[in-house]
Amino acid sequence: MSDSITMQVFRYRPETAAEPTWDTFEVPAGKEWMVLDALNHIKDHMDGSLSYRWACRMGVCGSCGMTVNGEPVLTCATYLTDLPAAEPVRVEPLKGFPVIRDLIGDIQDFVHKLKRVSAWIVREEAKPLAGGEYLQTPHELSQFKQYSMCINCLLCYSACPIYRLEPEFIGPAVIALAQRYNLDSRDQGSEHRMDVLSQDDGIWSCTFVGECAEVCPKHVDPAGAIQRYKLAASIDWLRSVLLPRGRR
Amino acid sequence: MDTSSHDVLIVGGGGAGLRAAIAVSEADPSLSIAIVSKVYPMRSHTVAAEGGAAAFVKDNDSLDDHAYDTISGSDWLCDQDAVEIFVREAPEEMIQLEHWGCPWSREPDGRIAVRPFGGMKIERTWFAADKTGFHMLHTLYQTALKYPTITWYDEWFVTRLLVDGGRCQGAVAIELATGRIHTLLARSTILTTGGCGRIFPYTTNANIKTGDGMALAHRVGAPLKDMEFIQYHPTGLPFTGILITEAARGEGGWLLNKDGYRYLQDYNLGTPEPKPVKRSMELGPRDRLSQAFVKEMETGRTVESPYGPIVHLDIRHLGAQVIDAKIPFVRELCLKYENIDPVQDLIPVRPVIHYMMGGVHTDTDGATSVPGLYAAGEVACVSINGANRLGSNSLTELLVYGARAGRSAALHSRTQPKADSGILAQALDEERRLRQDFLDKTTGKESIAGLREEMQQAMESGAGIYREAQGLQSSAEKISELRDRFSDVRLGDRSLTFNTDLVACLELSNMLDLAGAVIHSGLERRESRGAHQRTDHPARDDERYLSHSMAYYTMDGPPRIEYLPVTITRWPPAARVYGE
Amino acid sequence: MNKDYKLHHPAWYRRQMQIFWWLKRFSYTKFISRELTSLAVGWSAIMLIALLWAAGHGAPAFDRFLTLMSSTSLVVLNIVAAIALLFHTLTWLHLAPKAMVVQIGRYRVPDRLLLIGQYLSWAAATALVVWYFGGSR
Numbered sequence: 001m002s003d004s005i006t007m008q009v010f011r012y013r014p015e016t017a018a019e020p021t022w023d024t025f026e027v028p029a030g031k032e033w034m035v036l037d038a039l040n041h042i043k044d045h046m047d048g049s050l051s052y053r054w055a056c057r058m059g060v061c062g063s064c065g066m067t068v069n070g071e072p073v074l075t076c077a078t079y080l081t082d083l084p085a086a087e088p089v090r091v092e093p094l095k096g097f098p099v100i101r102d103l104i105g106d107i108q109d110f111v112h113k114l115k116r117v118s119a120w121i122v123r124e125e126a127k128p129l130a131g132g133e134y135l136q137t138p139h140e141l142s143q144f145k146q147y148s149m150c151i152n153c154l155l156c157y158s159a160c161p162i163y164r165l166e167p168e169f170i171g172p173a174v175i176a177l178a179q180r181y182n183l184d185s186r187d188q189g190s191e192h193r194m195d196v197l198s199q200d201d202g203i204w205s206c207t208f209v210g211e212c213a214e215v216c217p218k219h220v221d222p223a224g225a226i227q228r229y230k231l232a233a234s235i236d237w238l239r240s241v242l243l244p245r246g247r248r
Numbered sequence: 249m250d251t252s253s254h255d256v257l258i259v260g261g262g263g264a265g266l267r268a269a270i271a272v273s274e275a276d277p278s279l280s281i282a283i284v285s286k287v288y289p290m291r292s293h294t295v296a297a298e299g300g301a302a303a304f305v306k307d308n309d310s311l312d313d314h315a316y317d318t319i320s321g322s323d324w325l326c327d328q329d330a331v332e333i334f335v336r337e338a339p340e341e342m343i344q345l346e347h348w349g350c351p352w353s354r355e356p357d358g359r360i361a362v363r364p365f366g367g368m369k370i371e372r373t374w375f376a377a378d379k380t381g382f383h384m385l386h387t388l389y390q391t392a393l394k395y396p397t398i399t400w401y402d403e404w405f406v407t408r409l410l411v412d413g414g415r416c417q418g419a420v421a422i423e424l425a426t427g428r429i430h431t432l433l434a435r436s437t438i439l440t441t442g443g444c445g446r447i448f449p450y451t452t453n454a455n456i457k458t459g460d461g462m463a464l465a466h467r468v469g470a471p472l473k474d475m476e477f478i479q480y481h482p483t484g485l486p487f488t489g490i491l492i493t494e495a496a497r498g499e500g501g502w503l504l505n506k507d508g509y510r511y512l513q514d515y516n517l518g519t520p521e522p523k524p525v526k527r528s529m530e531l532g533p534r535d536r537l538s539q540a541f542v543k544e545m546e547t548g549r550t551v552e553s554p555y556g557p558i559v560h561l562d563i564r565h566l567g568a569q570v571i572d573a574k575i576p577f578v579r580e581l582c583l584k585y586e587n588i589d590p591v592q593d594l595i596p597v598r599p600v601i602h603y604m605m606g607g608v609h610t611d612t613d614g615a616t617s618v619p620g621l622y623a624a625g626e627v628a629c630v631s632i633n634g635a636n637r638l639g640s641n642s643l644t645e646l647l648v649y650g651a652r653a654g655r656s657a658a659l660h661s662r663t664q665p666k667a668d669s670g671i672l673a674q675a676l677d678e679e680r681r682l683r684q685d686f687l688d689k690t691t692g693k694e695s696i697a698g699l700r701e702e703m704q705q706a707m708e709s710g711a712g713i714y715r716e717a718q719g720l721q722s723s724a725e726k727i728s729e730l731r732d733r734f735s736d737v738r739l740g741d742r743s744l745t746f747n748t749d750l751v752a753c754l755e756l757s758n759m760l761d762l763a764g765a766v767i768h769s770g771l772e773r774r775e776s777r778g779a780h781q782r783t784d785h786p787a788r789d790d791e792r793y794l795s796h797s798m799a800y801y802t803m804d805g806p807p808r809i810e811y812l813p814v815t816i817t818r819w820p821p822a823a824r825v826y827g828e
Numbered sequence: 829m830n831k832d833y834k835l836h837h838p839a840w841y842r843r844q845m846q847i848f849w850w851l852k853r854f855s856y857t858k859f860i861s862r863e864l865t866s867l868a869v870g871w872s873a874i875m876l877i878a879l880l881w882a883a884g885h886g887a888p889a890f891d892r893f894l895t896l897m898s899s900t901s902l903v904v905l906n907i908v909a910a911i912a913l914l915f916h917t918l919t920w921l922h923l924a925p926k927a928m929v930v931q932i933g934r935y936r937v938p939d940r941l942l943l944i945g946q947y948l949s950w951a952a953a954t955a956l957v958v959w960y961f962g963g964s965r
Contacts, residue, residue: 014839014841020841045697048696048749051746053287054455056293056454058491059584060296061293062290099841107288111400118394121348121391134346139934140358148351151295152288161845161859208923211853227923
């Protein structure tokens, strides 16, 4: 294990320069350091003006997603020793998002889209609290559990070439979260979400590249969620054509 | 200066803040609500909680049992009226969260499943595998998104509360993305900013846990209660401090010293049984387990590791199936951060700072001593946790007291007129201070990281698991010195666009104030109770100290410590017994 | 940020996708190749239509069709198309289980079994076609 690592870090300081630059740092790297530890060392001891997001450092908050050596990763979960030893480590903000500053991208688009698909329990009528919990067997829970594990890190958006080329695309994580609610036995909002998701910028923009599922750190498999939804949406459309009155 | 006006301002977007916002909207859909958070709400530290949330739900349990476990767990320092409200409202709050979609783990018949947890005589901890906090936070966040009266101020950092005419009327905040300073006026303000674990060097807490809300309230005159009571979670990973949930012990894990011996049996915590026994051994309360670790360390029975002394958590006997079903995240974390598989290997653990029992003093409606200012969650001290918190009570506390604070703030805001114009002068003064003292300052030789590390070392050495007067005193002097040196700090970044150095600097000033409150509260409490253990005063002293310490801010100097008696209702102080 | 949020904040920096983005990662290149093979599907459809037209317009037309088909360039083109079709089919078969959730009671049929099921159906359909058209009629 070499004593120091060369880090090339993307810098964007809109107040001083219209174009971004790359800064190089020689960082003494401990054996068990993550990329995030190196960034913290730079900020604390070398250049306090480096701006980036981080919080939990245990892979559950989703703050620290960045593009490292071209790959979208969580910097708190990427060992420096897992990267090629002889080359500098290139760290830049997650691709696909407008850069506000240094390693920070704007993710408001994601929040807007979560609202659009009604990513919450939708019910005609709520059961009174005195009636206790909705019964949900472990089997029913397993139907949507995987999609509920999304930490909103947005690595999937960064990996998706469709989102990069057409940012109106609703995107992998939001569709997976919509599915999480569709498949939850307590929810009754599938039809409502279908209206939003079967629009052009919904599931039909997806051409199943599959990279979103590859980079997801929590194995949510948004690609699978979208393809399943396409099947369901197609069947639903067919039914509405063949049995126009039977649908609603 | 840009000014916005709302009916209720909520500072902090974690579990308590989101629950409060929903409660305000449900109480009165016409009220406009602002949620200001220095991070996007789904990054709040609630997300890292793992084990579960306690509420009475099963037939073999009762409200009184939950209350008694909590009160004895707190070493009788909690306010029993607050605990009675807490245990009574907990079940309904938890059912409400289930209705909102929280994916609780279930029994085969579809009912909520519960697991045993430390310090509790009967199982009552609801859980969502071992990512309970994650699921609770995401459920609350996604549910809150459906309320149109909530305006989200994501990545805005509050620097000062505005108090005028005897009431809190809002806050000044920096919009981080642009660096613009805004005034957010409100008729009620709720603080839900969490704890301050980052004043210590080794903690389960995220980087963002810097006690901002506690410091904000402290500086406008609200007393900080029971600050000396800080919980060490017995099982954190060495070096990183990452949390290994108590659920691992709830499912049957053992703590072993270097001889492979279940050492807790030597510390009045019962006798070892192959299956977990509630309120006994590894399911004892967290303060006693952490103290046992220190004793083992002093007698040389802990294991030496590259990161200091540790003990081992053994869950191998649970088997891969139970581990993957009940505590899969533990396995993931060990594989990723320790490079071991707990199905075959022992997990190295040691006590790490985890939770602040203390915080902004509130009544049972979440109201602080400043009219119009409320607080709920870890930032507040109601107190239900007293001198030591039981695991899985804090997630439930977010819901119960978050909702109560929300409802009280909603009621209060309807009685309040709009903000006084005098408040804007204060806001402009704050803007001037931020520019003059930080952004425009070019001199200064202290670094933020340097001062922060020195503060953390001082806290570790003086306010650790065992304390005594001399250690506390020298730490007090060190903190005082650091506060002086802070005025000579120089920012590495003086730009406006997303200046995280400015945030780190303001967080440091908050932490320094809180460190002083912790140390001085600890100095004045000359007894040992719960998580505050004094080797020079080893006994619990109910005659003099069955009271909460109240730390009041003073401009230049240590906080003034006063005392407020604990409220006792039905459970007079008794011996705290485990292991029987 | 929320109140004044505009989709195009002037000071934010937007990185452009490079024209040859799909050459930067193997998975992207594989994806684009897969998409391009749909041209082979189109080509096969055209070939089939031409065959049917020629067959319906009597022996001279059909002979002209066969002569055209045996020219070297068309043979090569059709071989390339056949390979592309094979790639297209295989990638489709491997992706299809992702869209299907087949449950027998509590048990969710794993993707591998679905894939084997698809291959078997393909083999069975081929066998049927060969059997029906195999003998000289």
